[in-house]
Structures are given as C-alpha cells and as structure tokens.
Amino acid sequence: MPTLISYRFLLLVGESLHMRRALATSRSVLLHTSVKCMSQVEPHHGSLTVSGIGLQTETEPRNRSKTNKVKPLGSPSENRKSKGKPLGINEKKKKAFRVVEKQQIESAPFAAESFSELGLPHVLIERLEKEGFTVPTEVQSAAVPTILNNHDVIIQSYTGSGKTLAYLLPILSVVGPLRGKTPEGNSDGGESGKKLGIEAVIVAPSRELGMQIVREFEKVLGMDNKRVVQQLVGGANRTRQEDALKKNKPAIVVGTPGRIAELSASGKLRTHGCRYLVLDEVDELLSFNFREDMHRILEHVGRRSGADPNSDSRKAERQLIMVSATVPFSVVRAARSWGCDPLLVQANKVAPLETVSPSEPISLSRSSPSSSPSSAMPSPAAVESLPPALKHYYFVTRVQHKVDVLRRCIHALDAKFVIAFMNHTKQLKDVVFKLEARGMKAMELHGDLGKLARSTTLKKFKNGEVRVLVTNELSARGLDVAECDLVVNLDLPTDSIHYAHRAGRTGRLGRNGTVVTICEESEVFVVKKLQKQLAIPIAACDFAEGKFLVTEEEKTVSTSQR
Numbered sequence: 001m002p003t004l005i006s007y008r009f010l011l012l013v014g015e016s017l018h019m020r021r022a023l024a025t026s027r028s029v030l031l032h033t034s035v036k037c038m039s040q041v042e043p044h045h046g047s048l049t050v051s052g053i054g055l056q057t058e059t060e061p062r063n064r065s066k067t068n069k070v071k072p073l074g075s076p077s078e079n080r081k082s083k084g085k086p087l088g089i090n091e092k093k094k095k096a097f098r099v100v101e102k103q104q105i106e107s108a109p110f111a112a113e114s115f116s117e118l119g120l121p122h123v124l125i126e127r128l129e130k131e132g133f134t135v136p137t138e139v140q141s142a143a144v145p146t147i148l149n150n151h152d153v154i155i156q157s158y159t160g161s162g163k164t165l166a167y168l169l170p171i172l173s174v175v176g177p178l179r180g181k182t183p184e185g186n187s188d189g190g191e192s193g194k195k196l197g198i199e200a201v202i203v204a205p206s207r208e209l210g211m212q213i214v215r216e217f218e219k220v221l222g223m224d225n226k227r228v229v230q231q232l233v234g235g236a237n238r239t240r241q242e243d244a245l246k247k248n249k250p251a252i253v254v255g256t257p258g259r260i261a262e263l264s265a266s267g268k269l270r271t272h273g274c275r276y277l278v279l280d281e282v283d284e285l286l287s288f289n290f291r292e293d294m295h296r297i298l299e300h301v302g303r304r305s306g307a308d309p310n311s312d313s314r315k316a317e318r319q320l321i322m323v324s325a326t327v328p329f330s331v332v333r334a335a336r337s338w339g340c341d342p343l344l345v346q347a348n349k350v351a352p353l354e355t356v357s358p359s360e361p362i363s364l365s366r367s368s369p370s371s372s373p374s375s376a377m378p379s380p381a382a383v384e385s386l387p388p389a390l391k392h393y394y395f396v397t398r399v400q401h402k403v404d405v406l407r408r409c410i411h412a413l414d415a416k417f418v419i420a421f422m423n424h425t426k427q428l429k430d431v432v433f434k435l436e437a438r439g440m441k442a443m444e445l446h447g448d449l450g451k452l453a454r455s456t457t458l459k460k461f462k463n464g465e466v467r468v469l470v471t472n473e474l475s476a477r478g479l480d481v482a483e484c485d486l487v488v489n490l491d492l493p494t495d496s497i498h499y500a501h502r503a504g505r506t507g508r509l510g511r512n513g514t515v516v517t518i519c520e521e522s523e524v525f526v527v528k529k530l531q532k533q534l535a536i537p538i539a540a541c542d543f544a545e546g547k548f549l550v551t552e553e554e555k556t557v558s559t560s561q562r
C-alpha cells in the first residue's frame with residue numbers, strides 16, 4: 001500500500017520529479033531520495049521524444065461482415081484463411097472467444113520504428129512523411145494493427161500521447177482516397193468505384209475538440225482531399241452543414257453528440273451503413289449530459305434498422321473505437337455492452353476486456369470507494385493519464401493575491417503559452433482584466449462565447465498573440481497546443497481526473513511541462529489528497545528573488561503503482 005513521506009526543507013525545484021518518467025517506464029517501485037541542494041527552476045522547452053517501443057499484438061483477426069482491404073499485421077495466415085470465405089456469426093464468435101482465451105497478448109514484443117511496420121497503405125505513409133510524422137508513438141504502434149484487424153477497442157493512454165492518429169490512421173487506411181488498394185487494384189471509390197456514403201462517425205464532447213480532430217484529419221488527407229471529412233459541431237450553422245453534406249458527400253463526419261443526433265434524427269445524416277464509430281473522450285461522452293444524444297448515436301450509427309439491437313450480428317456491423325486518457329470502469333461496462341468482444345489497447349499492451357476487472361488499475365471507476373474524491377488512495381484511472389514529464393507545484397496565497405502569484409509564476413518560469421483554469425465562468429473576465437492591466441496579454445475562453453469568438457481566441461493563443469488563456473473545464477479535454485509549457489489551477493479541480501486532464505494540456509508528446517496549483521491555506525489538504533490519488537509529488541513553493549523555491553517536498557512511495 002502506498003505510503004507518503006514528507007520532507008521539509010528548502011531546496012531547488014529540480015531533478016527529483018524526473019523519477020516520474022523512470023517510474024512510468026518501469027511501473028515498479030517508487031523511490032524516495034531527496035535533493036538537498038539549492039538551485040533554481042529552469043524554464044524548460046525540452047525536445048520532442050517519441051519512443052517507438054510497444055508490443056506486437058498477437059490478437060487474431062476477427063472477421064466482420066465488412067472485409068478489411070488492408071493487409072493487417074498480426075496473423076497473416078489467419079487473414080488469408082478467412083479471405084473470400086465469409087464467416088458465419090457462430091464462427092465469428094468462436095474466433096472472438098479465442099481472443100479472450102489468449103491471455104499472453106500483454107507480454108508479446110512490439111517495436112514499431114516506423115509507420116510502415118504497422119500495415120498502413122503506402123500512399124498514407126507518404127502523406128504522413130510529408131507532414132513530418134515518421135515514428136509512431138507507443139499507443140499508435142499498439143492501436144493501429146489492432147484496429148486494422150477489425151477489433152472493437154478502448155484506447156487508453158496518457159494525455160498528449162497521440163491517441164487521435166491512433167484511430168485516424170486505420171480509418172484512413174480503409175476509408176477515403178488514401179486507403180489501401182482493393183485486391184482488384186482499385187482504390188478510387190467503393191468496391192465498384194462508387195461513393196459509399198458516411199463510413200466513419202467520430203464523436204467528441206466539445207466543439208473545440210471536434211474541430212481539432214477535423215484539422216488532424218485534414219493534415220493527413222492534404223488540402224486536395226479536405227472534403228472527405230466534414231465537421232458537424234454544435235454552434236455552427238446547421239443549414240450550411242446540411243448543404244455541405246449533400247454537396248460534398250463526405251466519407252467521414254466529426255462532431256458533437258447534439259448536432260450529430262439532431263441531423264441523424266432529421267434524416268439529413270444517414271449513418272446506418274457506417275463502418276466506424278469513434279467516441280473520443282468517451283468517459284465524458286458517457287456522462288449524463290450527453291445521455292439521450294449518445295443513445296441515439298449508439299443505436300443508429302452502423303446499424304441497419306429492423307434487426308434486434310442486442311444480437312451479435314448487429315454488434316458486429318460496425319467497429320466501435322472508444323478513446324480516453326481516463327478509462328473508469330463505466331467505460332469498460334459500456335464497451336462490453338455496445339461493442340463486440342472489445343480489446344483494451346494501451347501504450348504497451350493489448351488485452352481482452354474480459355481480463356479487466358474492477359480491481360485492476362485501468363478499471364477503477366471514479367465512483368469506486370478507493371477512488372472517490374475524498375479518498376486518499378491512488379486513483380489508477382487518473383494516474384495512468386498523466387504524461388511522464390510533468391512537474392507539479394503548489395503555492396499558498398490569499399484569494400485576492402492569486403492573479404499576482406500567477407503572473408509571478410509565468411515570469412519565474414518564463415512560460416510562453418500558459419493555460420489558467422478556473423471553475424466559474426464569471427470570474428474569467430476579471431483575471432484577464434488584471435493580467436492585461438499588468439501588461440500581460442490574456443484572453444478568456446468558455447462555452448458561453450460564440451463559435452467564432454472561441455475559435456478566434458484559440459487561434460490567437462496558438463499563434464502566440466495571447467500569452468495566457470484563462471479558461472474553465474471546457475479546455476481541459478483534448479485541447480492540443482504543443483507549445484503549452486505551463487498549466488495553472490487558479491481554482492482547485494473537482495477531483496484527480498479533472499486535475500489530470502487539465503495538467504495534460506502541457507507536456508504534450510513527451511515534452512516537458514509544469515503544473516502549478518495556486519490555493520488558499522485551507523485548501524492545502526485537497527492538494528495533498530490529489531497528490532496521493534495521482535501518486536505524484538506536488539511540491540510546495542514560494543518565490544525567492546523572482547525564482548521558484550521549493551519549501552516542502554512530498555515524496556510518494558508506492559509498491560503497487562506506476
């Protein structure tokens with residue numbers, strides 16, 4: 001059981017947190033040495049590090065009613081055997097059960113050093129290279145072949161680890177102009193060259209995330225093929241979206257649950273023949289807010305009308321891909337009920353979902369006793385989601401001095417792209433005003449702003465015109481600004497999962513990043529609790545001559561986590 005040892009001394013914020021990376025890699029015992037010298041926190045703008053180490057999935061391909069045209073990795077012999085000879089439902093189920101029986105998937109070796117090892121079509125790899133994507137991340141190495149093998153999956157990996165490409169690439173291998181050639185050598189259009197309608201539906205909980213996913217698709221597709229993907233987010237003009245659907249006939253749509261459900265109900269968006277349903281930030285999508293819209297989407301996308309919704313044949317009609325940095329057990333349950341023998345894909349393992357029980361790290365639910373907000377036990381769903389290279393600090397101050405502390409933090413770290421989180425929309429403007437009054441360019445971002453104002457603000461932040469983005473929970477999920485070097489909690493997050501998603505806006509794709517929580521004395525106990533739940537040290541800090549000074553460092557000791 002994890003224990004916590006506290007050391008009180010003045011020391012430099014520095015190297016001790018690097019142990020996180022080592023711990024994340026070894027996933028073994030945490031250690032507890034202390035650095036007892038004095039130095040200063042250097043602002044870091046570390047280089048990009050993408051490791052291609054992962055696991056070779058040994059899962060056997062599961063044939064669906066729609067045959068994959070791309071030769072996937074895995075078991076070529078199995079693939080060959082099943083080609084041209086469609087399996088019946090019972091045979092499909094038998095194959096699926098073989099996957100379940102196979103428990104050794106996790107220990108299989110996997111090391112993809114380039115995208116060409118993942119079974120992607122040549123034309124797609126060329127596009128990736130043009131865009132500067134040469135080495136797949138660990139989760140991409142594990143997910144791409146698994147999805148190409150037609151498995152329903154839950155993809156779980158820490159924030160900023162490249163989960164979007166992990167599902168986007170296998171979809172583009174089968175759908176759209178970059179897909180692999182059919183056995184007949186035909187790669188333009190459907191089996192017979194004609195358009196197939198909507199083939200993939202991607203659902204995201206916010207407009208920003210939806211738009212970001214579209215941009216990621218466009219990056220890979222290239223400007224000439226932009227029309228293959230269509231954005232269907234709320235807040236945008238619905239009639240224009242309907243016209244674009246009619247005119248462009250996109251193969252892929254990306255949107256928010258409300259707009260997708262609305263267009264589907266009105267008959268303007270026909271998704272019954274869809275092959276892929278992706279739920280990005282799935283734990284958020286399964287929240288009460290989205291219940292009705294998600295129900296419609298799960299019932300209609302890739303489902304032919306008339307069939308029994310619970311039959312295996314209906315489950316097998318579409319491929320379900322669920323994605324999040326945090327996967328509570330509720331997601332595992334949803335995947336079991338909506339998917340067809342889903343696999344859990346992580347950076348270094350691919351395992352049948354049947355092997356996941358509520359007692360395992362990935363599957364501890366937010367509502368389970370050991371991970372409730374009041375619990376001092378680690379919450380593995382949150383622990384797993386934190387990028388390895390983050391440093392965490394907290395400052396204690398009076399509420400009226402919080403913005404000043406924020407400003408001093410930014411100067412001390414020389415941070416260039418700062419996201420400051422608050423809990424209440426009304427207070428954002430005041431913080432922006434105070435920062436601007438001291439000559440620091442800041443803007444607010446929240447859901448009450450119109451779509452145009454939101455995208456303009458984000459654009460200005462991304463291009464460096466605005467140094468501080470003052471925002472609420474809206475930006476905690478998915479927002480990808482590679483350069484973001486500092487995340488500040490001006491209000492405490494509600495729980496460790498929210499802390500993890502906020503923190504994950506920095507330290508993207510192996511970069512360094514700093515997370516600072518500014519709180520009142522009476523809130524310090526919450527920080528200590530977060531520290532235990534996340535199994536990370538969050539060091540108390542103060543300023544000395546404009547630099548960070550650690551006044552107290554917590555060392556986390558665990559034999560079971562990480």
Ligand SMILES: Nc1ncnc2c1ncn2[C@@H]1O[C@H](COP(=O)(O)OP(=O)(O)OP(=O)(O)O)[C@@H](O)[C@H]1O
Pocket residue numbers: 050132133134135136137140157158159160161162163164165216324325477478479480482504508509
């Ligand atoms: N193999 C790669 N090589 C270089 N850059 C990559 C690679 N894969 C993804 N990226 C980039 O890394 C950034 C983070 O990726 P992405 O947003 O998909 O992360 P994520 O895991 O979904 O994060 P979050 O959980 O916060 O949503 C993106 O800008 C993406 O373009």
